[in-house]
Amino acid sequence: MLVLVNRIITAIEHRLEIAARARTRRELLDRSDRFLEDVGISRALLEAGVHAWPWREDDAASPSPAMSGNRRGLRQAIRELNAYSDRELADLGLARTDIPFAVRYGRPGIDRGARSAGA
Numbered sequence: 627m628l629v630l631v632n633r634i635i636t637a638i639e640h641r642l643e644i645a646a647r648a649r650t651r652r653e654l655l656d657r658s659d660r661f662l663e664d665v666g667i668s669r670a671l672l673e674a675g676v677h678a679w680p681w682r683e684d685d686a687a688s689p690s691p692a693m694s695g696n697r698r699g700l701r702q703a704i705r706e707l708n709a710y711s712d713r714e715l716a717d718l719g720l721a722r723t724d725i726p727f728a729v730r731y732g733r734p735g736i737d738r739g740a741r742s743a744g745a
Contacts, residue, residue, distance in 0.1 A: 647676045653717060654681070664706065665718060703729045 654662065655672055662669055671681040707715065707725045715721065720728055 644676055647679050650717075651676055651679075651681075661714070700729055 651672055654667060655669075659669060662672070667681045671678040704725055707720070707729065708722070710718075712722065715725075
């Protein structure tokens with residue numbers, strides 16, 4: 627019985643995650659190309675649909691200066707994110723106070739998992 631309940635919970639969580647990605651995708655498609663470029667999201671992958679998530683343009687062979695530990699790159703990434711409005715940061719799943727941590731380490735459950743899986 628417990629196995630069945632766990633499967634149902636897992637299926638519901640999966641559907642909720644797909645629905646959240648679809649909402650996020652719709653909102654991102656309304657953003658400018660500049661905004662998408664600034665946050666590293668590919669419009670082509672967005673247009674490909676929910677299953678192309680995480681829609682990143684990441685090139686694992688050439689990490690960004692911010693991700694490589696370069697202090698200047700870290701400071702610049704923090705400055706750029708601080709220039710975003712609170713609404714834009716919320717769309718990215720960030721609070722203003724989380725910017726330095728997110729630039730250095732990624733967003734818990736999102737960026738860290740992707741980075742460690744690719745390493």
